[in-house]
Amino acid sequence: MRMESIIFQTIARQALYVIILFSLFLLGRGHNEPGGGFIGGLMTAAAIVIQYLAFNLEMVKKALPFDGVKLIGLGLLFAVGTGLGCMFSYGTFLDHSFTHVILPFFGRLELTTAFLFDLGVYLVVVGGIITIITAIGEEGK
Amino acid sequence: MLLIAILLPFLAVFLLPFLVPVLQRKVGWAVALVPLFLFAYFAGFIPQVAGGEPVIVNYQWVPQMGIDFSIYLDGLALLFALLITGLGFFVVSYAVGYLGEKENLGNFYSFILLFMGSMLGVVTTGNLLVLYIFWELTSVTSFLLIGFWFHREISRYGALKSMLITVFGGLAMLAGFIFLYLITGSFNIRDIIAQGSDVVAHSYYLPALILILLGAFTKSAQFPFHIWLPNAMEAPTPVSAYLHSATMVKAGLYLLARLTPALGGTPEWFYLVSGVGLLTLCYGSFMAVRQTDLKAFLAFSTISQLGLITALFGFSTKLAVAAAAFHIFNHATFKGALFMVVGIVDHETGTRDIRSLGGLREYMPITAIVAGVTAFSMAGIPLLSGFVSKEMFFTASLALPMAGVAQWLFPAMAVLGSIFTFMYSMMLVFNVFGGKSKDPSIRPHHQGDNWSMLWPPVILASVNIIIGLFPGLVEKILVLPAASGTWGAPVVEHLALWHGFNTPLLMSAIVILVGFLFFRGQQAVVSFVEGVQNHRFNLNVLYDKSLVWLNDVATWLTVKQMTGFLRDYLVFIFLWFALSVGGTLILKGGLNLTTLDLSPVGPYEIALALIIVGGALGVVFLPTKLAAILSLSGVGAVVVLFWVNLRAPDLALTQLIVETVSTILFLLAFAHLPELKKEVVAKSQKLVNMIIAGASGLLITLLMVSGNATGLFDPIIADYYLRESLPLGGGHNVVNVVLVDFRGIDTMGEITVISIAALAVYSLVKLRLGKRGNAE
Amino acid sequence: MELLMSVVIGILFALGIYLLLSRNMIRVVLGSALIGHGTNLMLLTSGRLKRGISPFIPADGGAGLSFTDPIPQALILTAIVISFAVSAFLVAMVYRSYQELGSVDLSELRGVEDE
Known part of the structure; x- marks a missing residue:
């Protein structure tokens, strides 16, 4: 699965950071604006899949040492951990709470346990898609 | 405390794996302690319960669905609990002598303990759904017990038959319970009984009654569902003694008794229950006389005796209910002892064929006496406990609450069934223990009585004599409280040996006289019975055919539908x-x-x-x-x-x-x-x-x-989320708040699905299996 | 609009089911994807269409504003991602069975030798 195109490779390399940054932005603002764990995760995964298309798989794997399966596990751990944390703090599984803090310079910031859960969703989606695409992509060589 | 007592048999099973290797055959003695202790424990409740104060304990289980693990120990439950534990003690002690070293003792004793616990659960619970659960547990555990010698095909057949029929009845019964719930809005037995008059008047009454009766009749082996019981005789004899004297088959009677205040007293109840009961009484005793296997004898005798008790519950009079409670007690003692005696004969001579046995009294005199006492009690011969309850049965059959044909037909059926009962009881005693040995090659392995197995039936037989002479001993403490529990109001009857010269005594005399004549001419009677019976089409053939047919249809359907495309x-x-x-x-x-x-x-x-x-x-x-x-x-x-x-x-x-x-x-x-x-x-x-x-x-x-x-x-639901998203979830994006907060657990399930799908893809592609399924 | 969507969804379902009934596994996968789109659109349509602005609550609580129904949207959001994962699984299965068995024709794959 290689497209040996200089233009594509150059753009892909630059786009990677932009896309990942934007996906994290989507993840972070998801509670209030369009975005969230699913969208952010999909976008990060898409950024990585573009690298697979532009370069060959081994190279990307070396450059970006993600193990999709481990990411899935980590994400599930985040989700369950958030739920359990809520359970021990407030008595109910996944009963989120939130608070606002005022930071100097940045202004009002909202902190919520729901974000941690969303982070779990994000990790699972990234890990799942990377696992699927690499598993199928590595075939047929 | 009461809860632990009821669950004790289940808990005791966990000790067996440690006890069996150490104690070997003697593990039975340790197991026997469980029912003995429970018997003493339940006996401690007699003063309170006999005083008219039932023990009620409530444990919440699934309160949303009205399921409580409530315990309701009134006179009726107590009578059954004492029979279950008392007979349990004797049966387990008897099994110590009966079962050899090579048998799978661990299985046997754990099955019997599990069964005992399930029976206790059935009779002590105050909630119909819990009763149903324990009821099915008795079906399952009795399946295990009947199929104890599972290497024999006929054992497996008998076990399966008993389970299919009783589970069928159990499911029908569950449907009946649900009808009761629809009528009364409760699964609690006391609530349902309290609304008894509403139940009887409701349009769901008849379906509920028929479904519940199906459960009771299948369990208590009433005609035409009796066919499982003869095949269940493939069980080891201690199991038969336990299942068919005091427990399994009595569960159906318990159900009839328990729901008498809610369902009884109507013409439907009267004709269905006593009609089926009397038919079973006659049919069972009629069939019994032509049997050749001693256990088959007892099987049909059990069927007919159960019919008698069922009929009494159908009569729905105070006297009948008291007679039923008393006969349940008597039947447990004499039938338990008879099974044990047959087990001894089988154990000592190696056969149960009545045609080749004879003259055993010379080898085992005490066993012969025990057999005589208990069989005479079953036949209703004066001075024994069976006589007293049979007299009450006759009296009750003469004082029916309904007019019409039943007025003369039911007493006549009662007498007819009792005549055959008398006849097969005599055959059981005199053909086996009396006369001369018919086959010289069959003789006991050693001279004298086998006391290791004989002492339990001796005690049970002496109970028959003592209660026969002094029925007042159990009148106040067991029988009347049980009758009151059945009737739903205090029952005052007097149990006595002598009631004076009256019609019931005349009926007894007819039974004894004609029964004796039949016994003398048994050849003619047996060949008459054999002539009446049709071998090619009977209920067993129907059962077997329907199983084959069911299988064929299932196969046909599967082949039609599962094309692989x-x-x-x-x-x-x-x-x-x-x-x-x-x-x-x-x-x-x-x-x-x-x-x-x-x-x-x-x-x-x-x-x-x-x-x-x-x-x-x-x-x-x-x-x-x-x-x-x-x-x-x-x-x-x-x-x-x-x-x-x-x-x-x-x-x-x-x-x-x-x-x-x-x-x-x-x-x-x-x-x-x-x-x-x-x-x-x-x-x-x-x-x-x-x-x-x-x-x-x-x-x-x-x-x-x-x-x-x-x-x-x-969007009715949506309004809630739109309103509460900001105050409760702290987010402006409602979709996201729904995902991670309001419905967080759903989302968690969904990311789990993604994980599983990803891992499945990974393993599908990465893990290579060779043609034979081995990893390459 | 609801009427139009209902017709579109019906067509998507009909074509998807037609593909599902085909003998070629590739078509089956494509068909299930079409049905997935149809289902998602169906969910959204069942919550009524265009009844307000997107479900984002302004800081003042948004009293008096009407919003579109957020629940179908939340359901669809997860459904989209899951249907991707599931069709990936289907694809992997088709791919592997073609490698092992050398055919994508379902009618040739019925049953096993030692059945």
Whole structure:
């Protein structure tokens, strides 16, 4: 699965950071604006899949040492951990709470346990898609 | 405390794996301590319960569904609990002598303990659903007990038969309980009894009654469901002694007794219950006389005695109920002892064939006396306890609450059944222990009585004599409290040996006289009975045939349906979908094609709709896989535009990226697959496909239009989320707040699905299995 | 609009089911994807269309504003991602069975030798 195109490779390399940054932005603002764990995760995964298309798989794997399966596990751990944390703090599984803090310079910031859960969703989606695409992509060589 | 006592047999099972290797055969003594202790424990409740104060304990279990683990220990429950534990003690002690070293003792004792616990649960619970659970547990554990010698095919057959029939009845009974719940709004037995007059008047009364009676009749082996009981004789004799004297079959009687205040007293109850009971009494005793196997003798005798008690519950008079309670007690003692005696004979001589046994009194005199006492008690000979309860039975049959044919027919049936009972009881004693040995090769292994097995039946036989002489001993403490528990109000009757010269005494005299004549002419009677019976068509054949038929139908259906071809399954599924959903929609008048209250359509939306339809057609009809994939992603892109148009920005973002990634995925994977070929399909098959697809699609459209027209989807739930998203969830994006907060657990399930799918893909592709299934 | 969507969804379902009934596994996968789109659109349509602005609550609580129904959107959001995962699984299955068995024709794959 290689497209040996200089233009594509150059753009892909630059786009990677932009896309990942934007996906994290989507993840972070998801509670209030369009975005969230699913969208952010999909976008990060898409950024990585573009690298697979532009370069060959081994190279990307070396450059970006993600193990999709481990990411899935980590994400599930985040989700369950958030739920359990809520359970021990407030008595109910996944009963989120939130608070606002005022930071100097940045202004009002909202902190919520729901974000941690969303982070779990994000990790699972990234890990799942990377696992699927690499598993199928590595075939047929 | 009471709860622990009831669960004690279950708990004790956990100790068995440690005790069996150490104690070997003697483990039975340790096991016997459980029922002995429980017997003493329950006996401690006698003063309180006999004083009219039932013990009631409540444990919440599933309070939302009205299921409590409540314990309701009144006189009736206490009588059964004492029989279960008392007989349990004797049976387990008897089994120590009966079972050899080589038997699987661990299995035996754990099964019997589990069974004992289940029976205790049935009789002590105050909640119908809990009763049902324990009821089915007795079915399962008795299956294990009957099939204890599972290497013999006939044991497995008997075990399966008993389970199929009793579980069938149990399910019917559950349905009956649900009817009772619909009538009374409660599963609590006391609540239901309190509403007894409403139950009887309700239109659900008859179905509830019939279903519950099915449960009771199958368990208590009433005609025509009795056929499992003779086959259950394949169990080891201690098991038969336990199951068929005091426990398993008595569970049905317990159910009748327990629900008498709620369901009894009506003509339906009277004719169904006492009719079936008397029929079973006559049929069982009639069939018993032609048996040749001693245990088969006892099997049919049990069936007929159960019929007698059932009939008494059907009579629904105070006297009848007291007689039933008393006879339950008597039957447990004499039938338990008789089974044990038969076990001893079998153990000592190696056969149970009545045609070759004889003259055993010379070898085992005490055993012969025990057999004589208990069989005479069953026959209703004066001075024994069975006589007292049989007199009460006759008296009750003469004082029926209903007029009509039953007035003379039922007493006549009672006498007829008792005549045959008398006859087979005599045969049991005199053909086996009296006379001369008929087959010289069959003689006991050693001279004298086998006391290791004989002492339990000796005690039970002496109970028959003592209670026969002094029935007052159990009158106040057991029988009347049990009768009161059954009747639902205090019952005062007097149990006595001598009631003076009256009609019941005359009936007894007729029974003894005719029974004795029949016994003397047993050859003629037995050949008459054999002549009446038809071998080619009877209930057992019907049972076997129906099992074969059931299997055949299942196989036929499976072969028809499981073709191994995906299309066939899908054709079934979609045809069923179109017929059931579409049929319901049209037949129930749900079709509603109103075009009011729609949101506006502009040229933009129409254009999108046309493109999406075109793209979908492209997926179906384009000739190459590449074109089909691109067409599919075109459809996806239009869906994205729909999300934008329909004010769902989150969806638009998500779909956009998913479409990109899945197009890449399809391209990657399909590159290795062969090119699409024009499918060569029979015209008719293609037509069927088109009709099914078209019909399903049309149905979906109609469903959507009708659904929208009903207005049932108007956002009632949505209002809550829109209102509470900011205050409770702290987020402005309601969709996200719903996902991570309000419905967080759902989302968690969904990311788990993604994980599983990803891991499945990974293992499908990465883990290679060779042709034989070995990892390469 | 609801009427138009209902017709579009019906067509998507009909074509998807037609593909599902085909003998070629690739077509079956494509068909299930079409049905997935149809289902998602169906969910959204069942919550009524264009009844207000997107479900984002302004800081003042948004009293008096009407919003589109957020619940179908939340359902669809997860459904989109899951249907991707499931079709990936289908694809992997088709791919592997083609490698092992050398055919994508379902009618050739019925049963096993030692059945």
